[in-house]
Amino acid sequence: MRTTTSQFRLAARPEGLPKPGDWEYVQEELPELAAGEFLVGVSHISLDPAMRGWMNDVRSYIPPVGIGEVMRAAAIGEVLGSEHPSFVVGDHVSGAFGVQSHAISDGKGVIKVDPGLASLPVYLGVLGLTGMTAYFGLLDVGKPEAGQTVVVSGAAGAVGGVAGQIAKIKGCRVVGIAGGADKCRHVVEDLGFDACIDYKGEDVGAGLREHCPDRIDVYFDNVGGDILDAALGRLAMHARVVICGAISQYNATDKVKGPSNYLSLLVSRSSMTGMVVFDYADRYGEAAVQMAGWMADGRLHSQVDIVPGLETFPDTLLKLFRGENVGKLVLQV
Amino acid sequence: MRTTTSQFRLAARPEGLPKPGDWEYVQEELPELAAGEFLVGVSHISLDPAMRGWMNDVRSYIPPVGIGEVMRAAAIGEVLGSEHPSFVVGDHVSGAFGVQSHAISDGKGVIKVDPGLASLPVYLGVLGLTGMTAYFGLLDVGKPEAGQTVVVSGAAGAVGGVAGQIAKIKGCRVVGIAGGADKCRHVVEDLGFDACIDYKGEDVGAGLREHCPDRIDVYFDNVGGDILDAALGRLAMHARVVICGAISQYNATDKVKGPSNYLSLLVSRSSMTGMVVFDYADRYGEAAVQMAGWMADGRLHSQVDIVPGLETFPDTLLKLFRGENVGKLVLQV
Numbered sequence: 001m002r003t004t005t006s007q008f009r010l011a012a013r014p015e016g017l018p019k020p021g022d023w024e025y026v027q028e029e030l031p032e033l034a035a036g037e038f039l040v041g042v043s044h045i046s047l048d049p050a051m052r053g054w055m056n057d058v059r060s061y062i063p064p065v066g067i068g069e070v071m072r073a074a075a076i077g078e079v080l081g082s083e084h085p086s087f088v089v090g091d092h093v094s095g096a097f098g099v100q101s102h103a104i105s106d107g108k109g110v111i112k113v114d115p116g117l118a119s120l121p122v123y124l125g126v127l128g129l130t131g132m133t134a135y136f137g138l139l140d141v142g143k144p145e146a147g148q149t150v151v152v153s154g155a156a157g158a159v160g161g162v163a164g165q166i167a168k169i170k171g172c173r174v175v176g177i178a179g180g181a182d183k184c185r186h187v188v189e190d191l192g193f194d195a196c197i198d199y200k201g202e203d204v205g206a207g208l209r210e211h212c213p214d215r216i217d218v219y220f221d222n223v224g225g226d227i228l229d230a231a232l233g234r235l236a237m238h239a240r241v242v243i244c245g246a247i248s249q250y251n252a253t254d255k256v257k258g259p260s261n262y263l264s265l266l267v268s269r270s271s272m273t274g275m276v277v278f279d280y281a282d283r284y285g286e287a288a289v290q291m292a293g294w295m296a297d298g299r300l301h302s303q304v305d306i307v308p309g310l311e312t313f314p315d316t317l318l319k320l321f322r323g324e325n326v327g328k329l330v331l332q333v
Numbered sequence: 334m335r336t337t338t339s340q341f342r343l344a345a346r347p348e349g350l351p352k353p354g355d356w357e358y359v360q361e362e363l364p365e366l367a368a369g370e371f372l373v374g375v376s377h378i379s380l381d382p383a384m385r386g387w388m389n390d391v392r393s394y395i396p397p398v399g400i401g402e403v404m405r406a407a408a409i410g411e412v413l414g415s416e417h418p419s420f421v422v423g424d425h426v427s428g429a430f431g432v433q434s435h436a437i438s439d440g441k442g443v444i445k446v447d448p449g450l451a452s453l454p455v456y457l458g459v460l461g462l463t464g465m466t467a468y469f470g471l472l473d474v475g476k477p478e479a480g481q482t483v484v485v486s487g488a489a490g491a492v493g494g495v496a497g498q499i500a501k502i503k504g505c506r507v508v509g510i511a512g513g514a515d516k517c518r519h520v521v522e523d524l525g526f527d528a529c530i531d532y533k534g535e536d537v538g539a540g541l542r543e544h545c546p547d548r549i550d551v552y553f554d555n556v557g558g559d560i561l562d563a564a565l566g567r568l569a570m571h572a573r574v575v576i577c578g579a580i581s582q583y584n585a586t587d588k589v590k591g592p593s594n595y596l597s598l599l600v601s602r603s604s605m606t607g608m609v610v611f612d613y614a615d616r617y618g619e620a621a622v623q624m625a626g627w628m629a630d631g632r633l634h635s636q637v638d639i640v641p642g643l644e645t646f647p648d649t650l651l652k653l654f655r656g657e658n659v660g661k662l663v664l665q666v
Contacts, residue, residue: 224596246596255593256596258595259592265605267607269606273604276599
């Protein structure tokens with residue numbers, strides 16, 4: 001019995017925002033399972049800002065997706081057939097299955113997840129790479145101490161929302177930056193940040209002066225651009241700036257905007273450090289246990305923004321860059 | 334007996350490069366010495382890129398020089414009269430005496446120097462704040478290991494020349510960046526760097542690819558601008574970028590040019606950290622002993638560029654920004 005997968009392949013390298021024509025949507029018959037392989041019926045696909053970077057033909061922390069290849073994505077699914085000794089039909093699994101309805105896997109990089117412990121999309125959010133990024137970026141790179149001030153950009157986004165909540169759990173004063181009054185209300189009321197600055201409606205520098213009277217000890221940056229500059233202008237002595245992402249710059253057709261205020265690193269003896277979550281793979285278990293505990297205690301909230309329909313992928317991905325998602329953006333197949 | 338001092342005061346806050354009219358050159362009669370004070374006859378004044386920053390009315394690591402105040406500068410001199418219990422006539426001293434021929438001091442921040450151990454200008458160079466900046470910036474912030482590749486911009490300048498020599502002593506491959514073939518020859522032949530890229534005559538990115546086949550582990554930046562960007566584009570994994578200065582940007586009348594390649598910090602999991610030498614004041618002794626030893630062994634060369642004539646100060650200072658000095662620029666009174 002052969003299975004047909006519906007898949008999005010990268011058809012062209014985008015300039016600026018990805019256009020519909022940059023994708024090819026095809027139905028492809030999968031080969032028979034070989035020994036050591038299993039078939040996954042994908043249920044949920046993780047949509048992440050980092051995907052934009054994987055579409056560019058430049059050196060980065062992983063190779064780019066090739067033209068004609070299935071678009072890379074983390075996903076969750078159920079094992080529908082197996083010739084693999086460790087995976088059986090009915091197992092729920094998480095892995096880089098790509099933007100498609102079905103995938104054949106050899107099990108490398110695939111972990112089993114328990115739908116009884118958390119709903120499946122949570123394994124792409126707080127308990128997935130999103131949560132791992134927030135956890136290690138904030139705690140290992142940012143090193144916040146109780147009583148310090150932590151500022152998080154993209155605070156209503158998947159990573160930022162988790163990073164800020166962890167900082168609250170650690171006893172910090174936490175100020176978010178997000179786009180729009182609704183998002184800011186969510187960040188304060190639902191996620192428990194102390195304050196949130198609406199970069200679409202407020203001057204970010206003025207907001208940081210108001211809400212960070214003792215300046216910023218840790219700045220967790222997901223956006224880059226002018227907001228990074230505003231935060232650099234408000235650093236406390238020996239502050240730590242965590243460069244997790246730069247969503248404002250990923251679709252730049254011109255040069256990336258460098259932080260004009262970078263010399264405030266010198267004035268304040270601060271550091272700016274890049275992080276990639278894959279470096280912490282051997283500690284994902286530690287973070288998952290910790291975060292599952294916080295979720296069980298009601299101290300960490302999982303926010304998932306689920307959009308149904310694999311075929312909506314090209315437009316749904318753009319929600320990230322239009323700033324329309326609240327929490328983790330997931331495509332439901 | 335009253336003494337007259339000749340002094341340069343800041344008359345106006347410069348826009349861009351300081352102009353002659355931004356200074357006021359005056360003769361002022363000093364008051365009689367009070368108890369606890371002594372009179373210094375200044376012999377050598379340190380001219381440093383950082384002085385440009387002190388002329389701006391912005392928050393920085395020390396307050397700006399006020400309009401009408403004597404321009405701040407480190408200097409060396411001889412005690413000509415004393416009502417101070419610890420300083421006697423004939424002592425040679427180093428302190429922030431300013432751009433003037435004579436100064437009255439209460440001894441705070443002043444140290445005695447021995448003209449028998451090193452010529453006086455060396456106490457403004459390798460054995461002064463210049464050397465301390467290179468020593469702590471390279472070793473404490475850059476943390477180079479033997480066999481790693483260290484790149485230093487402003488390599489023919491006061492700090493860069495010392496930083497690169499220390500990196501060689503520590504067993505690193507050291508590549509300098511300097512302006513002009515003569516400076517590059519000096520950096521390689523006199524200071525012992527492995528290579529030097531002439532940013533005026535060569536493409537810096539191509540030079541870094543050629544001379545840093547294993548990429549850059551430590552980048553010690555004195556210049557900012559396009560050269561910082563080129564170095565960021567060539568970082569090794571877990572590299573350390575030391576932000577010591579940004580002489581290319583100090584006279585910017587427009588916004589400072591931020592490093593467009595800063596996201597390579599993320600790709601390479603690297604850090605960029607600012608440093609200010611004053612933070613290491615309690616360890617200057619350690620560094621001085623170490624560096625005096627290296628000088629005695631002939632492993633560390635002191636290079637001083639002495640310009641005579643206090644009255645030449647406004648133009649001599651500009652040698653720094655025109656890139657005309659080789660080694661430590663000192664004004665001889």
